[in-house]
Amino acid sequence: MSRIVPEVKSIPLTVLKTDGRMMPFKIEKIVAAIEKANHMNGQSDSEDAAELQNIINKIHIQMQSYTGEKITTEAIHERVESMLATSELTQTAANYHQYRLNKRKARESQRSIESRVQSLIQADETILNENANKDSRVFNTIRDLTAGVTAKALGLRMLPAHVENAHLRGDIHFHDLDYHPYSPMTNCCLIDFEYMFEQGFTIGNAEVEKPKSIQTAAAQMAQIIANVSSSQYGGTSADRIDELLSPYAQMNEQKHRAEAEKWVQPDKQADYAWEKTKKDIYDAMQSLEYEVNTLYTSNGQTPFVTFGFGLGTNRYEREIQKAILTVRIQGLGKECRTAIFPKLVFGIREGVNLRPTDPNYDIKQRAIECATKRMYPDIINYDKLVALTGSYKVPMGCRSFLQSWQDADGNEVTNGRMNLGVVTLNVPRIAIESNGDMQEFWQLLRERIAIVKDALVYRVERVKEARPENAPILYMNGAWGHKLTAEEDVDTLFKNKRATVSMGYIGLYESAAVFYGPAWEKNPEAKAFTLEILKELKRNCDNWGNEYGYHFSVYATPSESLTDRFCRLDMEKFGEVSDVTSKGYYTNSFHYDVRKKPLPFEKLDFEKDYPVYSSGGFIHYCEYPNIRQNPKALEAVWDYAYDKVGYLGTNTPIDKCFECGYSGDFNPTARGFECPHCGNHNPETCDVVKRTCGYLGNPQKRPMVSGRHKEILARKKHM
Numbered sequence: 069m070s071r072i073v074p075e076v077k078s079i080p081l082t083v084l085k086t087d088g089r090m091m092p093f094k095i096e097k098i099v100a101a102i103e104k105a106n107h108m109n110g111q112s113d114s115e116d117a118a119e120l121q122n123i124i125n126k127i128h129i130q131m132q133s134y135t136g137e138k139i140t141t142e143a144i145h146e147r148v149e150s151m152l153a154t155s156e157l158t159q160t161a162a163n164y165h166q167y168r169l170n171k172r173k174a175r176e177s178q179r180s181i182e183s184r185v186q187s188l189i190q191a192d193e194t195i196l197n198e199n200a201n202k203d204s205r206v207f208n209t210i211r212d213l214t215a216g217v218t219a220k221a222l223g224l225r226m227l228p229a230h231v232e233n234a235h236l237r238g239d240i241h242f243h244d245l246d247y248h249p250y251s252p253m254t255n256c257c258l259i260d261f262e263y264m265f266e267q268g269f270t271i272g273n274a275e276v277e278k279p280k281s282i283q284t285a286a287a288q289m290a291q292i293i294a295n296v297s298s299s300q301y302g303g304t305s306a307d308r309i310d311e312l313l314s315p316y317a318q319m320n321e322q323k324h325r326a327e328a329e330k331w332v333q334p335d336k337q338a339d340y341a342w343e344k345t346k347k348d349i350y351d352a353m354q355s356l357e358y359e360v361n362t363l364y365t366s367n368g369q370t371p372f373v374t375f376g377f378g379l380g381t382n383r384y385e386r387e388i389q390k391a392i393l394t395v396r397i398q399g400l401g402k403e404c405r406t407a408i409f410p411k412l413v414f415g416i417r418e419g420v421n422l423r424p425t426d427p428n429y430d431i432k433q434r435a436i437e438c439a440t441k442r443m444y445p446d447i448i449n450y451d452k453l454v455a456l457t458g459s460y461k462v463p464m465g466c467r468s469f470l471q472s473w474q475d476a477d478g479n480e481v482t483n484g485r486m487n488l489g490v491v492t493l494n495v496p497r498i499a500i501e502s503n504g505d506m507q508e509f510w511q512l513l514r515e516r517i518a519i520v521k522d523a524l525v526y527r528v529e530r531v532k533e534a535r536p537e538n539a540p541i542l543y544m545n546g547a548w549g550h551k552l553t554a555e556e557d558v559d560t561l562f563k564n565k566r567a568t569v570s571m572g573y574i575g576l577y578e579s580a581a582v583f584y585g586p587a588w589e590k591n592p593e594a595k596a597f598t599l600e601i602l603k604e605l606k607r608n609c610d611n612w613g614n615e616y617g618y619h620f621s622v623y624a625t626p627s628e629s630l631t632d633r634f635c636r637l638d639m640e641k642f643g644e645v646s647d648v649t650s651k652g653y654y655t656n657s658f659h660y661d662v663r664k665k666p667l668p669f670e671k672l673d674f675e676k677d678y679p680v681y682s683s684g685g686f687i688h689y690c691e692y693p694n695i696r697q698n699p700k701a702l703e704a705v706w707d708y709a710y711d712k713v714g715y716l717g718t719n720t721p722i723d724k725c726f727e728c729g730y731s732g733d734f735n736p737t738a739r740g741f742e743c744p745h746c747g748n749h750n751p752e753t754c755d756v757v758k759r760t761c762g763y764l765g766n767p768q769k770r771p772m773v774s775g776r777h778k779e780i781l782a783r784k785k786h787m
């Protein structure tokens with residue numbers, strides 16, 4: 069469509085927006101609104117371009133001669149409406165009127181509890197499938213969703229008006245509105261299990277003592293995880309669990325030794341005790357796997373749990389690592405289904421397991437086998453992660469990373485710290501809106517960043533209103549490394565940058581595509597542009613951190629539902645923009661366009677520069693064909709990645725059909741996935757596992773939002 073450009077120059081008039089913000093008057097916004105109104109009604113152009121141009125000029129002159137200092141948005145729209153109504157452009161006038169009406173209705177409906185619950189009852193796909201980890205058929209999920217839409221409508225009204233507006237418009241996304249700010253809940257954390265085990269803790273009415281065997285320690289872990297997961301809305305992580313559980317495995321061995329001294333010949337006592345201990349370790353890790361997969365939190369989802377392991381080198385630690393991998397390779401139940409929780413993250417470190425001469429190289433081989441068969445473990449490269457974030461640790465949830473932090477005594481602390489929430493910026497929209505004008509892009513970006521700041525500061529202020537009794541497991545029983553009294557201030561655990569709060573971003577690919585075309589990956593200017601965006605985000609986050617005393621971090625948003633939501637809203641707003649909205653989804657954070665087919669090495673080389681400015685959360689993946697027969701190929705990529713990226717996941721086809729025995733990649737169809745051999749798509753007799761965001765999911769059992777489904781269909785293998 070040809071753009072209508074006003075013939076008069078811009079004027080210094082301030083517009084008072086409905087949410088209280090002041091913006092300079094821009095005639096282009098009125099032009100865009102009229103075009104959008106026409107577009108929404110299926111009309112590609114105004115019936116008379118010359119007449120429309122004439123009206124735009126008239127409005128502009130009227131505004132120029134406006135004598136007041138400020139004018140409200142409503143007043144401007146009323147003028148436009150009446151101007152159109154008295155013109156020849158009857159269709160455009162009707163469209164514009166309808167457009168204004170729809171906008172008002174949509175906004176009211178988002179804030180109306182009744183209309184949100186109505187949508188839920190009418191099974192609105194965007195509500196039901198928002199989270200791939202929830203089974204929307206079961207009672208407690210339905211109940212949780214109902215509570216969620218209610219909390220969301222109420223939460224929206226609590227937000228600062230301009231933040232609410234920006235969220236509803238799709239300029240930003242205020243994540244997890246179904247929990248926060250309605251309740252002052254936090255996002256994700258690393259649990260301080262060591263502190264809890266050592267100190268003993270309380271769950272409900274039960275006093276729990278320090279465990280005396282690995283089985284008890286593992287059982288307690290499962291209980292703590294369930295409890296923590298119900299007290300926050302994001303992921304729960306356990307770091308270095310081989311090292312954490314090793315002292316308890318040692319207790320098992322001591323018991324078996326004592327027993328052996330009574331009953332076994334002296335030369336066989338040590339072997340006997342060790343064999344028994346290995347069996348205990350395996351059983352404990354197997355129970356933990358089953359526990360986590362059978363757990364349901366109060367909101368009807370399997371808890372988002374991540375286990376980090378792999379760096380311990382004593383024999384207990386080695387045995388625990390081997391057991392975790394063996395249990396995962398084995399699979400769940402008699403059909404040996406792939407466990408999608410806990411997410412496994414395996415640490416790789418030079419001198420520990422990287423090279424054939426390292427003591428744990430054999431365990432790395434098992435980790436590779438496990439990844440080719442079950443996709444997990446993802447890997448963390450020790451040295452690179454330390455370079456990026458200042459210290460080694462597993463992510464909180466699927467990809468949120470804490471940054472190095474020392475307590476008052478100078479000790480490096482990771483366990484017991486948390487993230488307070490995420491707000492994500494719709495970067496592709498800014499690129500579209502700037503109409504190819506770079507200066508306009510940076511101006512808009514800065515305006516939107518300012519809104520994200522207000523949103524994040526509000527998040528922090530709101531979580532500080534929690535009282536320790538709201539979540540005893542977190543604040544009073546030690547999951548966060550302290551036991552606060554009921555009267556203490558929860559901020560004790562957040563302030564001085566102990567907690568992080570994150571600004572997310574999405575669609576760097578689409579943003580650069582607007583300016584440099586769809587194949588910009590090898591264009592240095594385009595890449596510098598995308599990096600400059602992240603630097604701008606980071607500069608702001610660093611400043612806010614110093615201003616407020618919380619760690620504001622830049623986060624590569626995975627968002628299960630956002631890839632769909634932002635793109636859908638921009639499609640409504642701007643229509644089909646080729647390679648941007650036309651795909652039906654936005655690309656995850658800084659990731660390589662999934663439709664292309666770079667080698668894994670090329671992909672890693674391209675992506676490795678981004679986490680430097682996005683250390684609050686990131687992950688890279690490579691897509692492989694079936695590599696079960698070729699584990700060395702995967703190892704080659706892992707080794708190549710060691711000094712380049714901090715955190716890497718494997719995507720490979722591991723779907724299984726229990727009707728015909730097929731194993732490999734199920735065919736994507738419009739409604740889900742089916743066996744390419746026999747056409748089976750019954751979730752009861754097949755096991756389909758895809759990476760929906762940082763986590764794996766079972767899309768056949770729990771469908772994804774359509775944007776994510778389209779994105780998965782578009783993924784190309786990198787080998």
Ligand SMILES: [Zn+2]
Nearest residue numbers: 725728743746
């Ligand atoms: Zn089949």
